[in-house]
Ligand SMILES: NC(=O)C1=CN([C@@H]2O[C@H](COP(=O)(O)OP(=O)(O)OC[C@H]3O[C@@H](n4cnc5c(N)ncnc54)[C@H](OP(=O)(O)O)[C@@H]3O)[C@@H](O)[C@H]2O)C=CC1
């Protein structure tokens with residue numbers, strides 16, 4: 484296939500610059516338009532010296548004709564933006580990969596409730612495919628509009644899918660404690676993300692309700708074949724990248740005898756045996772965020788402490804990579820019939 488022409492709307496944010504970094508190493512794609520209203524006219528390499536020598540592009544204001552000249556448009560914008568701009572692109576046959584939450588939740592009233600605004604484009608929601616390749620690979624291949632999963636939802640769903648798909652655990656009382664680096668909040672100036680506010684401290688936030696809850700429950704409910712009830716508490720870590728989720732689910736009485744540690748390990752290994760970007764680590768492992776930094780990998784570990792009836796799953800991803808931009812590229816590779824791993828094979832940055 485000839486080189487894919489890609490555009491990025493929202494190129495000055497963290498997921499936008501992560502798309503640029505990863506696509507610089509992808510021989511099948513040429514980024515031909517990158518937008519920013521605030522930085523229109525500025526060279527990409529001037530704003531991001533890390534990209535000097537890789538891009539000879541300037542930021543431009545979003546323009547539907549320029550975007551429609553591309554094969555695929557990534558939206559790396561706050562929620563509400565893609566809803567307004569995607570319909571014109573879909574009508575012109577362009578493929579769209581939205582990293583925001585605009586098309587993730589199928590129930591419009593639920594979306595409006597959690598996002599606190601009317602949905603700008605409910606008519607396209609039914610055709611949007613939720614871009615979690617480990618669940619929806621076949622639908623992604625034929626999709627015109629991809630709703631990339633959120634960062635926390637990626638880490639939580641990948642950790643719990645094997646347990647819910649097989650009906651081993653109760654579908655209520657599941658707990659997800661997850662902690663994210665500050666890049667998860669984007670590149671906008673916010674007081675609580677100042678170095679002096681966020682360094683050398685640790686705290687939960689949105690414990691009373693975070694907008695990723697309905698997205699996670701939607702995905703887990705599909706896996707379980709019925710409603711799933713989860714308690715989700717996010718935390719903010721004084722680091723830049725990475726999400727670590729600790730997940731707790733209670734074995735059903737009927738499943739407890741058949742779910743020894745070895746059987747759980749085998750279940751996870753079999754579920755993800757063919758998945759290039761999910762690594763089930765050896766029993767007893769404790770995955771670290773640094774082992775996935777900059778990569779599309781999710782590393783998982785499953786255990787049954789003291790042989791009791793609570794299964795604990797540990798899940799580590801990079802919020803900007805498997806949690807956003809690298810997963811978006813994985814989706815693009817699938818949509819365009821490329822090798823799914825293309826541009827995503829570098830190991831993590833360490834230390
Ligand atoms: N950060 C993360 O770890 C993750 C983020 N996401 C989601 O990805 C999206 C982008 O996140 P992130 O990169 O962190 O965000 P940032 O806040 O860092 O960047 C937002 C980008 O969008 C552009 N933008 C803002 N408003 C508009 C608008 N009305 N029209 C066009 N462009 C606009 C901004 O440029 P300008 O204003 O100059 O046009 C900027 O380039 C969000 O929806 C976020 O929730 C998903 C998973 C993980």
Ligand SMILES: CC(=O)N[C@@H](CCC(=O)OP(=O)(O)O)C(=O)O
Pocket residue numbers: 582583584633634663664665666667668669695717719
């Ligand atoms: C640390 C931090 O603030 N994280 C963000 C993650 C949100 C995100 O990026 O996800 P969406 O794409 O669903 O908006 C938050 O909790 O709001």
